[in-house]
Amino acid sequence: MLQRTSVVDHLRLNIASFSSTIEFGDISYYQAFSRALAVQREKKIFFGGEGSFDQYPIFSEPIPIPPITENINIMYHQVKPIIKVKNLDITAVSASSLLQVGSTRNIYAETRVKHIRQIENHSEELTNQTFIPLEEIHSSAGTAIINGR
Amino acid sequence: MNFQVYNRELAVGDIKIIGVSSSSVCIVGDVQTIQLASTFDTPAESLIIGPFVPLFPKG
Numbered sequence: 001m002l003q004r005t006s007v008v009d010h011l012r013l014n015i016a017s018f019s020s021t022i023e024f025g026d027i028s029y030y031q032a033f034s035r036a037l038a039v040q041r042e043k044k045i046f047f048g049g050e051g052s053f054d055q056y057p058i059f060s061e062p063i064p065i066p067p068i069t070e071n072i073n074i075m076y077h078q079v080k081p082i083i084k085v086k087n088l089d090i091t092a093v094s095a096s097s098l099l100q101v102g103s104t105r106n107i108y109a110e111t112r113v114k115h116i117r118q119i120e121n122h123s124e125e126l127t128n129q130t131f132i133p134l135e136e137i138h139s140s141a142g143t144a145i146i147n148g149r
Numbered sequence: 150m151n152f153q154v155y156n157r158e159l160a161v162g163d164i165k166i167i168g169v170s171s172s173s174v175c176i177v178g179d180v181q182t183i184q185l186a187s188t189f190d191t192p193a194e195s196l197i198i199g200p201f202v203p204l205f206p207k208g
Contacts, residue, residue, distance in 0.1 A: 001154075001179055001181070004156065004159075004178070006177075006178070020169075026178075032172070034172075037204070039204065041201055042201075043201065045201045047203035047204075050203040050204045051204040052204070055204075056190070058188055058190040061188070063186040063188065065184050065186060068182050068184075070150070071150070072150045072151075072152050073150065073151045073152065074152045074153075074154060074181070075151070075152070075153045075154065076154045076156060076179075077153070077154065077155045077156065078156050079155055079156060079157045079158075080156065080157055080158050080159075081156070082159070083159045083161075083177055083178055084159065084160040084161065085160075085161040085164070085177055086160075086161065086162050086163060087162065087163045087164070088164050088166075089163070089164065089165045089166070090164075090165075090166045090167075090169065090175075091166070091167045091168055092167070092168045092169070092170070093168075093169045093170075093175075094168070094169070094170045094171070095170050095171045095172065095187075096171070096172045096187075097169040097170055097171070097172065097173045097174065097175075098169075098173075098174045098175070098176070099169055099174075099175045099176075100174070100175070100176045100177070100178060101176075101177045101178060102176075102177075102178045103178040103179040103180065104176065104178070104179075104180045104181070105180075105181045105182070106181060106182045106183075106184075107174060107180060107182065107183045107184065107185070108184045108185075109172040109173075109174070109184075109185050109186070110172060110185075110186045110187070111171045111172040111186070111187040111188070112187075112188045113171070113187075113188070113189045113190070114189075114190045114191075114195070115189075115190065115191040115195055116195045116197065116204070117195060117196050117197065118197045118198075118199075118201055119196065119197070119198050120198075120199075120200075120201075121198050121199050121200070
């Protein structure tokens with residue numbers, strides 16, 4: 001392992017973002033971490049420096065990952081020690097992702113994303129509608145945050 | 150366990166991908182171990198109806 005030459009003729013990549021990596025060749029260890037608070041508002045109002053990751057448990061809850069315990073004895077025979085790629089056409093690589101031409105020993109990547117939507121209070125429209133609003137289903141205290149109702 | 154790998158020819162013609170996202174990997178080659186984790190949250194309380202208030206400010 002980790003003894004082949006990577007040859008890439010052509011790569012077209014538009015976006016690599018949020019802790020992503022493009023790698024030609026070999027790596028011993030790859031670790032990436034990315035977290036995001038995705039806020040969508042009905043009107044384009046954004047306040048600078050708002051939001052805190054420690055406020056939401058999704059950013060701190062433990063992720064159970066099966067441990068690597070099995071001991072495997074691997075023998076690599078490099079009959080043709082070359083990795084050839086003619087063409088790669090990729091639009092986007094994002095959020096702790098890895099694009100690699102080559103070999104890696106260990107990979108660990110983690111992403112945590114929380115979406116929040118803020119919608120204006122259209123009370124009159126809500127009373128006339130036929131579907132049940134979310135707050136009636138989740139009416140227990142502390143689950144739904146409804147302002148100005 | 151004993152595992153024998155014979156790397157003969159590895160030649161890729163064309164790969165076309167739209168997106169690799171949220172702890173994903175696209176690899177042309179070998180890997181020994183992969184551990185990928187991704188959490189995504191859009192619960193009911195994430196829908197806030199009312200005046201636009203800023204989220205709790207940075208601590």
